[in-house]
Amino acid sequence: MPYGMYISAEGAQAQQQRLEVIANNMANMETVGFKRDIPVFQARFAQAIQQQSDYPHSGTQNDVGGGVKIAEVETDWNSKSVRQTDIPTDFTVNGEGYFQVQHPDGNVYLTRAGNFTIDANGRLVTQDDMAVLDADGNEIFIDNTRRWEVYPGGNIAQDGDWTAIGLAKPQSDGDLVKMGNNLFRPLAPVTPVADEQRDVRQGYLEESGVNPTREMMSMIETTRAYEANTRMIQHQDNMISGLVNRLLSTRS
Structure with missing residues (x-):
């Protein structure tokens, strides 16, 4: 040639x-x-x-x-914008950190997509039916027939009980590998987001970048x-x- x-x-x-x-x-x-x-x-x-x-x-x-x-x-990790939806199960991380979700295969992944829902068993899950985890790595259960709300620190309050939504961040965004359109697999151990840095807003979503x-x-x-x-x-x-x-x- x-x-x-x-x-x-x-x-x-x-x-x-x-x-x-x-x-x-x-x-x-x-x-x-x-x-x-x-x-x-x-x-x-x-x-x-x-x-x-x-x-x-x-x-x-x-x-x-x-x-x-x-x-x-x-x-491009910097591109982000937030939209208000007023839907109770829509969450967004205002700042650093990712939601921790558990895949049916047992692996824990990270995501910024907070368009969650509550399934028939009362679990807080993603659109792909992955369980949203709390700060201790357990599934989050919500009784949708009773009043509940999320405080800015990422704590779900219901009937006097508090459940902290699991927020984690990698050492570097370069440690994350895309596992789909909005799901990431960490290549190295992640660290929990410090209490003073936790900021989760209810009724908002992070839009596409x-x-x-x-x-x-x-x-x-x-x-x-x-x-x-x-x-x-x-x-x-x-x-x-x-x-x-x-x-x-x-x-x-």
């Missing part, structure tokens, strides 16, 4: 991957607690260096580079970059075809 066509093909592939990430962000514009993804581009080595037939900074023609690639997809206008602009930009790379491939293919035809005509 001609070198220019190779670079254009790599560029088109990188833009296609970026487009897939943007499309997933836009598909989750209404997903509670969703964190948008950001593709990170990185310059590629020339093909010869990747095949280990040359080495970086060799001073040869292979130092011109091999286009770009997506090195990784990062999560996706800005529709920003994502649409990124999609347009990516689409144009993809089209530019594919046009370069076509131009180079036409040049090669023209050159071959000239050689054949001169020999004939």
Whole structure:
């Protein structure tokens, strides 16, 4: 493959991957607690260096580079907004920390999506039927036929009993791995949120971190970059075809 066509093909592939990430962000514009993804581009080595037939900074023609690639997809942890719903089972963490929920497989995950509900057994659960845990790691039960409320410190009060909602935070957001649209698996031990930092608001939800206008602009930009790379491939293919035809005509 001609070198220019190779670079254009790599560029088109990188833009296609970026487009897939943007499309997933836009598909989750209404997903509670969703964190948008950001593709990170990185310059590629020339093909010869990747095949280990040359080495970086060799001073040869292979130092011109091999286009770009997506090195990784990062999560934007800072994008967040809160919406008032006035629904008693809607909670949001105002500050640091995540709700702790238990998957049916027994694993404990973290989430910022507080659109909970109360099941037939009185358990406080997520939309995916995962139990919301208290500060001691136990399931939370609420008698929905009686009055109950949540205080700002994340304590559920009912009939004189207090239950602290389990809030935890990782050492770093980089320790979290997405397990779906708004569920995260910690790679390292998490720590409980200190009492003075606990702040849970009832009747509010953390919305998706996706800005529709920003994502649409990124999609347009990516689409144009993809089209530019594919046009370069076509131009180079036409040049090669023209050159071959000239050689054949001169020999004939």
